Amino acid sequence: MSMxxxxxxxxxxxxxxxxxxxxxxxxxxxxQGIPLDLFEAQEDTRLGDSINIAQTPTPNKNSSSSRGxxxxxxxxxxxxxxxxxxxxxxxxxxxLHGIHLFMITINGTLGSGLYWRCGQILxxxxxxxxxxxxxxxxxxxxxxMQCITEMLCIWPIPGALPVYVSEFVDEELGIAVGLAYxxxxxxxxxxxxxxxxxxxxxxxxxxxxxGIVMFVVLPVIMVIINATNIEVYGFLEVMxxxxxxxxxxxxxxAMIVVNTGAGSEKxxxxxxxxxxxxxxxxxxxxxIEAFFISLSIAAFAYVGVEIVAACALEVRWPKTEDxxxxxxxxxxxxxxxxxxxTIKFSSIYIPLLATAAYTVGGLLASFNIPxxxxxxxxxxxxxxxxxxxxxxxxxxxxxxIAKGINTPLANCINAFLIxxxxxxxxxxxxxxxRSLFALTSRLDGGPSQPWxxxxxxxxxxxxxxxxxxxxxxxxxxxxxxxxxxxxxDSTGIGKFVxxxxxxxxxxxxxxxxCECWAFIRFYHCIHRHQKVLKAQxxxxxxxxxxxxxxDYPYRSSLQPVTAYASxxxxxxxxxxxxxxxxxxxxxxxxxxxxxxxxxxxxxxWIVLKLGRRREA
Numbered sequence: 001m002s003m004x005x006x007x008x009x010x011x012x013x014x015x016x017x018x019x020x021x022x023x024x025x026x027x028x029x030x031x032q033g034i035p036l037d038l039f040e041a042q043e044d045t046r047l048g049d050s051i052n053i054a055q056t057p058t059p060n061k062n063s064s065s066s067r068g069x070x071x072x073x074x075x076x077x078x079x080x081x082x083x084x085x086x087x088x089x090x091x092x093x094x095x096l097h098g099i100h101l102f103m104i105t106i107n108g109t110l111g112s113g114l115y116w117r118c119g120q121i122l123x124x125x126x127x128x129x130x131x132x133x134x135x136x137x138x139x140x141x142x143x144x145m146q147c148i149t150e151m152l153c154i155w156p157i158p159g160a161l162p163v164y165v166s167e168f169v170d171e172e173l174g175i176a177v178g179l180a181y182x183x184x185x186x187x188x189x190x191x192x193x194x195x196x197x198x199x200x201x202x203x204x205x206x207x208x209x210x211g212i213v214m215f216v217v218l219p220v221i222m223v224i225i226n227a228t229n230i231e232v233y234g235f236l237e238v239m240x241x242x243x244x245x246x247x248x249x250x251x252x253x254a255m256i257v258v259n260t261g262a263g264s265e266k267x268x269x270x271x272x273x274x275x276x277x278x279x280x281x282x283x284x285x286x287x288i289e290a291f292f293i294s295l296s297i298a299a300f301a302y303v304g305v306e307i308v309a310a311c312a313l314e315v316r317w318p319k320t321e322d323x324x325x326x327x328x329x330x331x332x333x334x335x336x337x338x339x340x341x342t343i344k345f346s347s348i349y350i351p352l353l354a355t356a357a358y359t360v361g362g363l364l365a366s367f368n369i370p371x372x373x374x375x376x377x378x379x380x381x382x383x384x385x386x387x388x389x390x391x392x393x394x395x396x397x398x399x400x401i402a403k404g405i406n407t408p409l410a411n412c413i414n415a416f417l418i419x420x421x422x423x424x425x426x427x428x429x430x431x432x433x434r435s436l437f438a439l440t441s442r443l444d445g446g447p448s449q450p451w452x453x454x455x456x457x458x459x460x461x462x463x464x465x466x467x468x469x470x471x472x473x474x475x476x477x478x479x480x481x482x483x484x485x486x487x488x489d490s491t492g493i494g495k496f497v498x499x500x501x502x503x504x505x506x507x508x509x510x511x512x513x514c515e516c517w518a519f520i521r522f523y524h525c526i527h528r529h530q531k532v533l534k535a536q537x538x539x540x541x542x543x544x545x546x547x548x549x550x551d552y553p554y555r556s557s558l559q560p561v562t563a564y565a566s567x568x569x570x571x572x573x574x575x576x577x578x579x580x581x582x583x584x585x586x587x588x589x590x591x592x593x594x595x596x597x598x599x600x601x602x603x604x605w606i607v608l609k610l611g612r613r614r615e616a
Contacts, residue, residue, distance in 0.1 A: 109302065110248065111421060112420065114362065121362070122376060123280055134358040136298075140299075144570070148515050149347040151518070165517070169517055193482075194483050219483075222426040227472065244423060272367060443460055499596065506578065509573055581594070
């Protein structure tokens with residue numbers, strides 16, 4: 001038997017400096033405390049077998065150590081054994097720095113959510129609904145990311161989100177989470193193309209332009225961008241992210257200038273806050289109902305804050321000179337060195353930055369346009385063909401505000417929004433491809449496997465540039481037909497497209513809820529066995545070890561209260577907020593948008609449970 005390191009494993013990796021293991025037990029001792037995804041076991045042609053590597057002692061639902069109730073004897077439960085094969089065509093390059101990770105997450109989060117959803121919330125429940133919905137959902141996103149960050153700092157593995165659920169809750173549930181996550185970003189890629197086309201209607205409604213340029217040329221360009229080396233892709237994401245942040249600042253400054261009265265006789269001030277709690281009676285009977293619906297709408301804007309976990313498989317490990325000479329992971333500085341400079345910063349602070357940006361942006365917009373302005377976008381199910389607006393086109397609140405001042409400013413802001421939507425679409429394609437790759441890269445595509453596993457395994461390979469091209473192309477074409485439905489002048493088709501896209505945002509809330517559940521299980525597991533973990537000096541899981549306070553990479557705030565509150569918040573949005581639209585009467589479109597994703601997710605989980613039990 002022999003051990004081979006993948007080409008992306010850093011030079012400080014301890015097994016390269018350790019004696020060749022003589023047995024599985026020896027290999028287990030060498031790798032103790034190190035994430036399993038750092039290893040690949042090479043098939044030994046002489047023995048016709050692969051080395052079995054005992055999994056890292058990160059606590060999970062299947063293995064643990066504990067002390068007997070009446071003695072100090074340590075009871076060791078059976079460890080889980082994982083067989084890994086060295087397939088170089090199923091690995092990616094770890095080349096992303098912290099700035100790349102930060103900008104990729106920014107590009108995936110800061111899309112059309114603020115610029116379009118802000119106007120919808122303002123029209124639905126007025127200025128106070130805008131302020132509270134963005135602020136509260138932002139706090140929810142921060143709480144969810146606190147849970148994910150703590151697990152991610154310990155175990156930054158490919159496909160982190162579904163793996164956490166599989167290990168700490170249920171294996172089949174984890175698979176369902178992975179598929180739901182892939183669906184969200186794959187369908188969002190096509191939905192953002194449609195949003196871009198809608199923005200161009202500010203200038204022209206030419207269907208030929210939309211069909212050729214918006215729905216063919218631009219998606220192909222985004223596929224080409226995603227097909228480049230990860231180093232090139234990361235550089236482009238940094239440029240796009242910098243431009244996007246600059247455009248956001250310009251738009252916010254423009255909103256302040258408009259409010260202070262530049263270019264007009266007198267400042268606007270806060271006169272549109274005189275009635276801060278109006279209600280669109282076609283959508284809700286009172287302001288509380290309108291506010292609940294607003295929470296559901298605002299959640300769409302925060303889709304993407306968890307992208308940092310999807311990027312973990314391509315994040316570069318620190319350079320040699322930035323680390324201590326010791327290779328002992330239990331060293332007090334080891335965890336901070338490996339994780340803190342790359343993943344942790346983006347994972348902690350992007351939810352806070354997004355909350356600040358959305359809350360301030362929504363507040364500034366509410367100062368400059370009345371809630372009943374006919375140009376604001378409305379919920380599609382509240383009326384047919386915008387008969388009450390007197391126009392066939394509604395716009396982003398920010399474009400409508402600029403249009404009231406002068407046309408050049410409106411043109412500039414609309415161009416900014418198009419750029420924002422397109423770069424967000426490109427990032428969504430990246431996330432979808434990596435999510436699908438992480439799900440399929442560890443599958444065995446051998447002839448002895450069922451046909452459907454061989455099909456999925458086909459998409460778990462990378463090309464010569466270590467780009468998961470197959471997964472990326474499948475993610476791009478799976479819903480490429482959605483934009484072309486936008487060309488059909490049909491109310492039914494439009495509602496169908498909206499249901500599909502809304503299901504994507506609901507899918508992310510489902511994933512958030514499952515991650516909170518996984519963290520709760522993880523937290524209680526290491527809490528129950530904290531004395532054993534301390535006695536055995538198990539690295540990176542001693543959360544309460546006062547002797548080695550720096551050994552645990554990150555302790556999220558107010559746990560487990562934060563995890564429970566975040567789980568309740570996610571369930572509130574899924575069950576209550578999404579269902580509030582039915583309180584004034586049955587409407588098929590909002591019901592399907594809100595609950596079809598939940599129904600499909602639960603159905604998929606049940607099918608996986610029954611299917612895998614039958615195979616067993």
